Amino acid sequence: MDSGQGQHLPGWPRVYQRRRLGGESGLSLLRYYASMPRPVTERQAWERELREELPALLADHQRELAATPQEHNERRERLEWQIRRVEKRMAEIEVRLATLGEAR
DSSP states (O other): OOTTTTOOOOSSSEEEEEEOGGGOTTOEEEEEEOSSOOOSSHHHHHHHIIIIIHHHHHHHHHHHHHHSOTTOHHHHHHHHHHHHHHHHHHHHHHHHHHHHHHHO
């Protein structure tokens, strides 16, 4: 190995290290690989957010609200606000996608 410079780095994104060819400086080059490709267009990003991310977030907030005792008013109010914010974002994205659909 290269005396401590090529240590394994845990966590996401996965990090792969390579030695620089030609003997230059002996430093490792880092290469990052994402586990999933990013959406190609803004429309695809909105569709993904609307279809996958926001429903999961909404379900998490609703589950947390259901598990929160009635006595914790501040926490319940914050969760209710977060639920309304996610619902508002979902409606906003639906309007944007509908607008884009009409423009075609």
